[in-house]
Amino acid sequence: MADKKSSVTQKGEKVSPSQEFKKQAAIQSLAEYKRLYSESVKNPKKFWNTQAKDLLLWRKPWKQTLKWKEPHAKWFVGGKLNVCENCVDRHLGTARENKAALIFEGEPGDQKTLTYRQLHTEICRFSNALETMGIRKGDRVAIYMPMVAEAVVAMLSCARIGAVHTVIFGGFSSESIKDRVNDCSAKLVITADGGWRRGKIIDLKANVNEALKGCPSVENVITLKRASNRVHMKKGRDHWWHDLVANASHVHKAKAFDSETPLFVLYTSGSTGKPKGVLHTSGGYLLGTTMTSKYVFDLRESDTYWCTADIGWITGHSYVVYGILSNGGTNVIYEGAPNEPGPDRFWSIVDHHKVTIFYTAPTAIRAFMKWGEAHIKKHDLSSLRLLGSVGEPINPEAWKWYHKVIGGGRCPIVDTWWQTETGGIMITTLPGAAYSKPGSAGLPFFGVVAKVFNDAGREVRRGRSGKLVLTQPWPSMLRTLYGDNRRYKETYWSEYDGVYFCGDGCRQDKDGYFWIVGRIDDVLNVSGHRLGTAEIESALVSHPSVAESATVGRPHDIKGSAIVCFVTLKDGYKGNDALKATLRAHVGGEIGPFAKPDEIRFATALPKTRSGKIMRRLLKDIAAGKEIHGDTTTLEDVSVVRQLQEQG
Numbered sequence: 081m082a083d084k085k086s087s088v089t090q091k092g093e094k095v096s097p098s099q100e101f102k103k104q105a106a107i108q109s110l111a112e113y114k115r116l117y118s119e120s121v122k123n124p125k126k127f128w129n130t131q132a133k134d135l136l137l138w139r140k141p142w143k144q145t146l147k148w149k150e151p152h153a154k155w156f157v158g159g160k161l162n163v164c165e166n167c168v169d170r171h172l173g174t175a176r177e178n179k180a181a182l183i184f185e186g187e188p189g190d191q192k193t194l195t196y197r198q199l200h201t202e203i204c205r206f207s208n209a210l211e212t213m214g215i216r217k218g219d220r221v222a223i224y225m226p227m228v229a230e231a232v233v234a235m236l237s238c239a240r241i242g243a244v245h246t247v248i249f250g251g252f253s254s255e256s257i258k259d260r261v262n263d264c265s266a267k268l269v270i271t272a273d274g275g276w277r278r279g280k281i282i283d284l285k286a287n288v289n290e291a292l293k294g295c296p297s298v299e300n301v302i303t304l305k306r307a308s309n310r311v312h313m314k315k316g317r318d319h320w321w322h323d324l325v326a327n328a329s330h331v332h333k334a335k336a337f338d339s340e341t342p343l344f345v346l347y348t349s350g351s352t353g354k355p356k357g358v359l360h361t362s363g364g365y366l367l368g369t370t371m372t373s374k375y376v377f378d379l380r381e382s383d384t385y386w387c388t389a390d391i392g393w394i395t396g397h398s399y400v401v402y403g404i405l406s407n408g409g410t411n412v413i414y415e416g417a418p419n420e421p422g423p424d425r426f427w428s429i430v431d432h433h434k435v436t437i438f439y440t441a442p443t444a445i446r447a448f449m450k451w452g453e454a455h456i457k458k459h460d461l462s463s464l465r466l467l468g469s470v471g472e473p474i475n476p477e478a479w480k481w482y483h484k485v486i487g488g489g490r491c492p493i494v495d496t497w498w499q500t501e502t503g504g505i506m507i508t509t510l511p512g513a514a515y516s517k518p519g520s521a522g523l524p525f526f527g528v529v530a531k532v533f534n535d536a537g538r539e540v541r542r543g544r545s546g547k548l549v550l551t552q553p554w555p556s557m558l559r560t561l562y563g564d565n566r567r568y569k570e571t572y573w574s575e576y577d578g579v580y581f582c583g584d585g586c587r588q589d590k591d592g593y594f595w596i597v598g599r600i601d602d603v604l605n606v607s608g609h610r611l612g613t614a615e616i617e618s619a620l621v622s623h624p625s626v627a628e629s630a631t632v633g634r635p636h637d638i639k640g641s642a643i644v645c646f647v648t649l650k651d652g653y654k655g656n657d658a659l660k661a662t663l664r665a666h667v668g669g670e671i672g673p674f675a676k677p678d679e680i681r682f683a684t685a686l687p688k689t690r691s692g693k694i695m696r697r698l699l700k701d702i703a704a705g706k707e708i709h710g711d712t713t714t715l716e717d718v719s720v721v722r723q724l725q726e727q728g
């Protein structure tokens with residue numbers, strides 16, 4: 081395909097898919113998209129009934145499509161299914177049985193492929209092992225693993241037996257593991273001895289051991305041997321994965337569960353120091369992820385799909401595991417860093433496995449731009465036919481580079497806007513149907529009613545900025561925050577009556593395309609990872625030297641946002657470089673290395689209003705090196721601003 085001339089027509093800022101792409105796509109024109117979209121929002125019950133019947137395998141049909149008692153939704157009420165059966169068992173006995181489900185590549189270069197048949201066997205064994213250990217429907221199981229095939233086996237096995245998994249990203253510290261495990265009272269932790277990252281072993285089991293000193297609910301730990309590093313195993317609590325599965329039967333009958341059975345809790349950052357446990361359930365979530373995978377990625381039987389997200393994030397849940405496998409797709413998973421052993425690692429994987437669909441984050445794209453095209457040219461990327469972007473707004477420059485250099489000018493790009501809470505993609509351009517506008521996520525997906533509101537709760541005119549809201553419930557929406565219905569209501573449903581507010585600022589242009597501006601709450605997007613400023617602040621004040629702190633984001637070329645912390649110290653401490661390094665390491669230890677501040681500035685006081693509120697907007701301007709305009713008359717002590725500016 082590489083030698084074919086560019087099949088994309090570029091007219092100004094609109095980029096249309098080629099005729100060749102359109103011809104084979106599931107949705108082939110804007111008119112077809114509009115017709116289906118209009119059906120989906122005019123008669124959602126009919127639409128979702130048809131989709132749920134067509135796309136999923138149900139053991140018992142539902143009685144009611146949606147039970148909506150704002151802000152709580154129940155989808156496919158009375159229906160029964162098994163999510164794991166949908167992702168694996170139903171492909172057996174079909175042409176997919178011996179098709180690759182997972183193609184794993186470890187950072188050291190080891191490779192392993194599991195066909196659907198083999199994946200099924202692994203899952204059955206592990207499900208039996210879990211049940212033997214006493215794990216039952218509704219029990220919470222924490223998974224803290226590297227990106228290996230067994231992590232997918234662990235998730236699907238939980239789903240198979242009705243246990244609720246909570247995957248904790250391998251970059252989180254022992255403190256973060258402890259908080260999450262305790263919040264949902266997990267009974268079991270599944271981990272590995274270690275995982276490979278940038279040529280080094282991340283000592284996962286040691287982090288778990290440390291965390292479990294303060295987790296009374298955990299009865300057992302299962303450890304996968306991955307990196308063969310030395311680990312401490314506690315007698316009676318710790319079990320090796322290989323020992324358990326060696327004795328387990330490869331036959332396991334999947335039970336049918338109610339559609340609203342909790343599937344997983346995934347912790348994400350919010351505007352307080354305590355992460356939120358986003359709860360997703362079975363039928364609706366699986367339908368949302370299955371349907372978006374099929375239409376947004378235009379998934380075909382012959383595709384080899386690779387999403388670079390870790391299973392510790394929602395993208396890994398929805399578009400590595402559930403949505404892709406339920407469509408019978410072939411999934412590449414890679415354990416390590418994009419620049420190990422060299423900056424061409426991703427492209428060597430695309431070339432070697434002949435990846436056709438590639439889904440990554442803008443922060444990665446910007447890093448590749450910086451590393452230069454020479455690394456890309458070393459490899460043949462002609463297998464690619466579709467590219468995706470997720471996690472933050474993609475700047476038009478990065479979009480165009482991605483399109484030209486990675487996509488060879490022939491691959492449509494789907495910029496996908498969604499959140500941990502939405503479960504699946506909400507706004508995007510369907511690749512065969514609509515033209516893209518670099519920098520805009522595009523149009524709402526089927527069943528999604530997205531609007532831009534002003535502060536008074538009225539829809540703003542096209543072209544004006546406001547807050548992005550979703551005005552109708554959708555099947556893959558979060559059901560609540562684990563154990564905290566009040567916070568759920570307050571966080572998402574209190575800005576406007578009966579409307580979901582997502583925390584993003586947005587503008588819709590005259591063609592109806594949505595342009596996401598980014599978070600307008602106290603949440604930062606750092607290298608595509610969501611971090612609450614309050615989380616970083618509470619990590620800082622837990623250090624004995626810190627009296628008070630305020631954290632803001634500063635625009636960063638590659639990471640999207642850099643973390644800038646303003647700190648006042650307790651008496652007797654000196655704000656010097658050594659203390660900056662100590663505080664950075666402290667935040668890394670409290671949350672995880674990816675949360676380390678990029679910059680720390682000391683001050684004798686933080687800029688506050690006379691009523692004592694920290695003036696964050698002012699701090700943002702100071703962090704960005706902007707001149708301070710506007711009104712500072714409400715400021716309690718104007719000299720503080722100068723002090724902080726001088727340290728820039």
Ligand code: PRX
Binds near residue numbers: 469470497605608
């Ligand atoms: O601000 C939006 C940004 O990421 C937030 C959701 O973060 P998280 O729950 O961690 O999920 C990330 C993966 C879905 C959103 O509120 N975001 C995500 N995708 C986009 C985006 N911003 C702009 N364009 C996107 N395509």
